[in-house]
Amino acid sequence: MLHPDRLFPPDPTERAVARRLFRLVESLPIVSPHGHTDPAWFARNEPFPDPANLLIVPDHYIFRMLYSQGLPLESLGVRPLDGSPFETDPREIWRRFAAHYYLFRGTPTRIWTDWVLHSVFDISERLNEESADRIYDRMEEHLAREDFRPRALFERFNIETLATTESPLDDLSHHEAIRRSGWPGRVITAYRPDPVVDPEFEDFAGNVARLGALTGRDTQTWRGYLAAHRERRAYFKSFGATSTDHGHPTARTADLSQGEAEALFRKIMSGDFSAEDAELFRAQMLTEMARMSLDDGLVMQIHPGSFRNHSKRLFARFGRDKGADIPMRTGYVRELKPLLDAFGHEPALTIIVFTLDESTYSRELAPLAGVYPALRLGPAWWFFDSPEGMRRFREQTAETAGFYNTVGFNDDTRAFLSIPARHDVARRMDCAFLARLVADRRLDEDEAAEVAVDLAYNLVKKAYRL
Amino acid sequence: MLHPDRLFPPDPTERAVARRLFRLVESLPIVSPHGHTDPAWFARNEPFPDPANLLIVPDHYIFRMLYSQGLPLESLGVRPLDGSPFETDPREIWRRFAAHYYLFRGTPTRIWTDWVLHSVFDISERLNEESADRIYDRMEEHLAREDFRPRALFERFNIETLATTESPLDDLSHHEAIRRSGWPGRVITAYRPDPVVDPEFEDFAGNVARLGALTGRDTQTWRGYLAAHRERRAYFKSFGATSTDHGHPTARTADLSQGEAEALFRKIMSGDFSAEDAELFRAQMLTEMARMSLDDGLVMQIHPGSFRNHSKRLFARFGRDKGADIPMRTGYVRELKPLLDAFGHEPALTIIVFTLDESTYSRELAPLAGVYPALRLGPAWWFFDSPEGMRRFREQTAETAGFYNTVGFNDDTRAFLSIPARHDVARRMDCAFLARLVADRRLDEDEAAEVAVDLAYNLVKKAYRL
Amino acid sequence: MLHPDRLFPPDPTERAVARRLFRLVESLPIVSPHGHTDPAWFARNEPFPDPANLLIVPDHYIFRMLYSQGLPLESLGVRPLDGSPFETDPREIWRRFAAHYYLFRGTPTRIWTDWVLHSVFDISERLNEESADRIYDRMEEHLAREDFRPRALFERFNIETLATTESPLDDLSHHEAIRRSGWPGRVITAYRPDPVVDPEFEDFAGNVARLGALTGRDTQTWRGYLAAHRERRAYFKSFGATSTDHGHPTARTADLSQGEAEALFRKIMSGDFSAEDAELFRAQMLTEMARMSLDDGLVMQIHPGSFRNHSKRLFARFGRDKGADIPMRTGYVRELKPLLDAFGHEPALTIIVFTLDESTYSRELAPLAGVYPALRLGPAWWFFDSPEGMRRFREQTAETAGFYNTVGFNDDTRAFLSIPARHDVARRMDCAFLARLVADRRLDEDEAAEVAVDLAYNLVKKAYRL
Structure with a gap:
């Protein structure tokens, strides 16, 4: 990778x-x-917290791109100030990111994320909708160590x-x-x-x-x-x-x-x-x-x-x-x-x-x-x-x-x-x-x-x- | 070509x-x-009309460059509003373009024109003063079909x-x-x-x-x-x-x-x-x-x-x-x-x-x-x-x-x-x-x-x- | 070179x-x-005068870079208007330039200077603190011819x-x-x-x-x-x-x-x-x-x-x-x-x-x-x-x-x-x-x-x- x-x-x-x-x-x-x-x-x-709250929810490089393509920030775990509901299931957030990971082709976010997955979490498959859960599990496992x-x-x-x-x-x-x-x-x-x-x-x-x-x-x-x-x-x-x-x-x-x-x-x-x-x-x-x-x-x-x-x-x-x-x-x-x-x-x-x-x-x-x-x-x-x-x-x-x-x-x-x-x-x-x-x-x-x-x-x- | x-x-x-x-x-x-x-x-x-009125007279990419190098727009078939004379012989216009085709080296007009000559009119020689008439004839022939x-x-x-x-x-x-x-x-x-x-x-x-x-x-x-x-x-x-x-x-x-x-x-x-x-x-x-x-x-x-x-x-x-x-x-x-x-x-x-x-x-x-x-x-x-x-x-x-x-x-x-x-x-x-x-x-x-x-x-x- | x-x-x-x-x-x-x-x-x-007064003192490309890295202009032979002292020994000026020649890596001054040393003065070693005097002598010798x-x-x-x-x-x-x-x-x-x-x-x-x-x-x-x-x-x-x-x-x-x-x-x-x-x-x-x-x-x-x-x-x-x-x-x-x-x-x-x-x-x-x-x-x-x-x-x-x-x-x-x-x-x-x-x-x-x-x-x- x-x-x-x-x-x-x-x-x-x-x-x-x-x-x-x-x-x-x-x-x-x-x-x-x-x-x-x-x-x-x-x-x-x-x-560190779960993969989504570690890598997605706080990263404006990531959620701005997803938002620009029509995903509500609420669906990515970003909390509205007025107490409106937002996604709190980190696995769901992660899946949304994975399904739209192709949007980051050609961007530095892609380079940094691949590096993190590979070098920090020892993951060697590409992130996408299909691999999302496997990669999430693996990261969760590591983060507990x-x-x-x-x-x-x-x-x-x-x-x-x-x-x-x-x-x-x-x-x-x-x-x-x-x-x-x-x-x-x-x-x-x-x-x-x-x-x-x-x-x-x-x-x-x-x-x-x-x-x-x-x-x-x-x-x-x-x-x-x-x-x-x-x-x-x-x-x-x-x-x-x-x-x-x-x-x-x-x-x-x-x-x-x-x-x-x-x-x-x-x-x-x-x-x-x-x-x-x-x-x-x-x-x-x-x-x-x-x-x-x-x-x-x-x-x-x-x-x-x-x-x-x-x-x-x-x-x-x-x-x-x-x-x-x-x-x-x-x-x-x-x-x-x-x-x-x-x-x-x-x-x-x-x-x-x-x-x-x-x-x-x-x-x-x-x-x-x-x-x-x-x-x-x-x-x-x-x-x-x-x-x-x-x-x-x-x-x-x-x-x-x-x-x-x-x-x-x-x-x-x-x-x-x-x-x-x-x-x-x-x-x-x-x-x-x-x-x-x-x-x-x-x-x-x-x-x-x-x-x-x-x-x-x-x-x-x-x-x-x- | x-x-x-x-x-x-x-x-x-x-x-x-x-x-x-x-x-x-x-x-x-x-x-x-x-x-x-x-x-x-x-x-x-x-x-379509003749080669000059098809490709040169209406194309501001082409006539602006020729004008910038001293050719009057009238000589390229562009009609003055006040009724002054302008070149109406399409072959003459085409010849002027051909004689100055070197001005377009390094420009997209060159790329597009070469493509048109080659792919639309099946011409395989380079456009210049010498080839101008042959190419004009060939294009005229095709345009009638x-x-x-x-x-x-x-x-x-x-x-x-x-x-x-x-x-x-x-x-x-x-x-x-x-x-x-x-x-x-x-x-x-x-x-x-x-x-x-x-x-x-x-x-x-x-x-x-x-x-x-x-x-x-x-x-x-x-x-x-x-x-x-x-x-x-x-x-x-x-x-x-x-x-x-x-x-x-x-x-x-x-x-x-x-x-x-x-x-x-x-x-x-x-x-x-x-x-x-x-x-x-x-x-x-x-x-x-x-x-x-x-x-x-x-x-x-x-x-x-x-x-x-x-x-x-x-x-x-x-x-x-x-x-x-x-x-x-x-x-x-x-x-x-x-x-x-x-x-x-x-x-x-x-x-x-x-x-x-x-x-x-x-x-x-x-x-x-x-x-x-x-x-x-x-x-x-x-x-x-x-x-x-x-x-x-x-x-x-x-x-x-x-x-x-x-x-x-x-x-x-x-x-x-x-x-x-x-x-x-x-x-x-x-x-x-x-x-x-x-x-x-x-x-x-x-x-x-x-x-x-x-x-x-x-x-x-x-x-x-x- | x-x-x-x-x-x-x-x-x-x-x-x-x-x-x-x-x-x-x-x-x-x-x-x-x-x-x-x-x-x-x-x-x-x-x-022409000595190497320093020929190549350094009058060249703002050179002395601005040295100045930007903390060398006083006076130390490079630039004369203050108010009559304050400044370096007048061309060999000293040349040595300062040579010692800081690495600052010009990636700049055109490096390219021009190398060319001058090589093609005008037939010098084939790189300019630095160590070679400064030898190169100076060689240039002085040539400039007298x-x-x-x-x-x-x-x-x-x-x-x-x-x-x-x-x-x-x-x-x-x-x-x-x-x-x-x-x-x-x-x-x-x-x-x-x-x-x-x-x-x-x-x-x-x-x-x-x-x-x-x-x-x-x-x-x-x-x-x-x-x-x-x-x-x-x-x-x-x-x-x-x-x-x-x-x-x-x-x-x-x-x-x-x-x-x-x-x-x-x-x-x-x-x-x-x-x-x-x-x-x-x-x-x-x-x-x-x-x-x-x-x-x-x-x-x-x-x-x-x-x-x-x-x-x-x-x-x-x-x-x-x-x-x-x-x-x-x-x-x-x-x-x-x-x-x-x-x-x-x-x-x-x-x-x-x-x-x-x-x-x-x-x-x-x-x-x-x-x-x-x-x-x-x-x-x-x-x-x-x-x-x-x-x-x-x-x-x-x-x-x-x-x-x-x-x-x-x-x-x-x-x-x-x-x-x-x-x-x-x-x-x-x-x-x-x-x-x-x-x-x-x-x-x-x-x-x-x-x-x-x-x-x-x-x-x-x-x-x-x-």
Whole structure:
């Protein structure tokens, strides 16, 4: 089911090079510097749930595709907010997925799922309506075993570091529990302040008040608010955090004077602000976060450009994060300028920028990362976390930004079981890209070998200070 | 002249797979759900005109390229509106085309024309200045034969269904004549209401009045206007229509209350409206059309993003559709939201969206089609109806929307003789794309075979309800 | 170090075709119609400076990459404006470059530099920290020789024509000296009027005054200002100029009445104008320049879309052109319309348009060039002057604009030694692209051979009237 040459170029010359390069990186430990796994798994180390609730119900890549072809989300186990009925039999959910598995042909979900079935559950037949029950039984059987618990899989997956993502309002109790447990797996957190930085976030005012309560700072004042951030960042650092993450609608930044910023903060806190005020506040906060990063060394990640919850109906019925986030055209040249003018020249600062707008790879992002010392390019993200997406990323960035202004791979996932599959795809696609450069003599193979190892392992550790 | 492996990847492994896949789809009937052939051809079944007036004078792909290189349109038989002289000798026109045929190297026109010469007219030499007359003679000879009349070619081309496109003001007399003739060829119409929906269309007010006259409805009122649309749609359905088509400048939609819509309609009908009013009216009408589609089952097509008649001079001298339509940057995420919020969740509705802005394939269109049940992606269109265009379409949409949110191929042409050539290119390029997925082990060959047949035949029938 | 098959496709069938095509163009003379070499080199024919001051200090491709990875520009020999210290030992600069040469893996700089080391300096070892000194010594030795002087290299490089770029305020004394010297190398100028056309250029008012002084025209009046342009254009023509060049921020054009233009000019000259006035003036001047081109036959080049001097800090410390120019999203469809409506139909006019926004290749530029007789597409430019950039250019333009609406290659460089390397890359990539069309049977090889020669030699001479 998993061919050893999968994703390698078919041309025999290129393929042979790709194989040799891949051999060097295949078994390197996994470093996962940004993602959304649940730290409770590793804190509690309880068995994972049934196959459907493990793989389908929480995976928006999967249920969005099934929904797009007419299956109600309720039939896939997604719970309506209003208490309406929904499918609760995991076997039924699994069968629906299996019967429609052909829809995923050509998608990364197909690649990841095949890998999970084969490499985690040792299944060698193809998933379809006919095999659904057999495969379900087999998975259930495995999931009950000790060696399928979260920590055992973490070790089996050869994960060196795994970062989760938490709000400043999170008490990090799961991370504390992991630490207290004595288990040596390195699960670290990352600081994602959107709920207390974005004035348009649900219950922003309440969140800022809670931030005050947590830190004992007066977050109704600009100084107190900033101090509270500094404090929570330090707390996150004490649980291993080496980075922050910012999921803003745009890449806009601002560099107001502290007087202007304070006035804007007061306006925001009054609750009487415009959409433009909110945007400007988010913009200013990116610069404030960079200023703090210069002090505490946390690496900044900016993930802009998603129109969240695009479907009014899905949002009303099921809430956030139901697969209806859609990329938007995103600008970087003017948007990042205030931040870059302030701190872009600082080699001690690292700002990793991502995009959902591939037209910016070669036009904006590679040229910016190819000049500003503080700037690095995050890998192909979300809808582009796929073989073709990764290929386009390298083709459109390497010539201007090189390889060394990029930061290795991010799996950015909550689907823990698929993490090795995602790194496997990234490593294969990078080896395939390098093999092409070797085959058409743009690079010697010994250099390509160095780059392959850097892309799979060294760059991520360096960029994220791990 | 036509190599059996044309457009297949050169790598022997991929090529072998592509060949095997193509063998499965090569002889499938042609389903052409959207295009601009003239129903009069099949109603009257008269011989086609001479080679120049058949292939060059009406083909904007051809005369725009020759014009771009300095040949006056008059010299190619295009008639100036002011009665100025133009070339009327078809042999002279043909010779000019032949002498400049090298300009089409690397373009789809070259591929289509070679196919027509070879497969329709059994010509095996290359077209150039020297061969022009011999080829012209041969074509003229063939065109005089019974088996080169429209219906004979329709049958020889193995066309199962061919849709034409008509205005609501068309009386469909040619379709009626086809039906009355007893000829079993399935030529159906499609409802293209731009002339009575776009306030900026030439003589919009007159068109709306004519719509009233045709239906006996009072199209000066919002209710009467909508009722007239419903009636014409039903009439079009009775002549086989399964779809509507909307060629708006943008993809903007709106979902006004009926009160607001009525007020807007009154403003438009008063003739005293702004460009923004016109845009809003078109936007609202897409939503109205979707509402009607939910009732009568017609599939909606949206073809946005062309700046029509870009050249003031060409438009003044020769009128519309003279090859000077230029794609514009086109947004979908915000633009389609009102329509999608209203009806995007309805699996009973099908909205097929096209684009002339390839930067939206992966950023906007595939993510939207990959979540909304009502949305499907039309194939690579117009300037992208070409090998590289088709390849980019699959590379940029398959990973997010899969294959099953796409709808097979549209030839979208008035060039009847080239229809099989266009479907041949599409089938070859899809097989080539699938062969790559098989060769690098993203798909098994038996699955690729299923997908190939779906892309060539099943998906179009399902999407267009044929 | 330089493999004879470099940049050719690895597939043996394609590679064999690419080799045969390349053999036809490999030794054709270099025609370089647009670039930034210094005419003083050829006027004086003095030895080039040391390796660092020849290859690193003036090359923004090189120092921007090193800077992006944390090396101060001062350490690379770039002189701060305020007189702060900077590295003046060329050997130290060279060593820093060599130690970081791995950063250029996958970039065109790597390809060009390897070519220069190998083909100009006959060096066969790879550049790195260890080999730095040996290579430096070898280069120094060569640079002292007679046959490494500018004119000797010009001849050795087989350059048929080399265009430099000068401001209207330049007295062309170097070109005059070249002419007087009797040396037969064809070094011509080109008219780049930005300093006297762009109201936001440093010291615009002074520049316009100087233009008046130079020509004896009253450049404070619209008529006198235009007459001065006409005069300088004629002067440039007398030194071989066949083209003008316009580096505007956008592609906007305007076609004001002469009354409106005159009023705008007065406003601009008053010094009291808005950014929009400046933009409109630049827009109008493109149309004025086209009008002059219709009279004097100079070919227009438009190079829009660069955000110049993006980094406030680099600009303040080091001045212009320090690698911090970043591409911006650029529109052409509406922007070029006024100019094209005025003169786009004139086959006697040639306007060559470039872009830094690749998303416009297939959406805007190829469709425009594929219809307007006056319009031609410049090759992949600046950040896209690279193998992947060139490949994308052909893939996205050939199907709509064909090959014959393009104009061959521009090296657009000040790095004289790399000119043959750049043309070598362009010729190889074009042959590789053509080889693909031959291999998948879109083109016969004899036709591809013709196209290869046209792309390498004939088209540039025709387009630039050389």
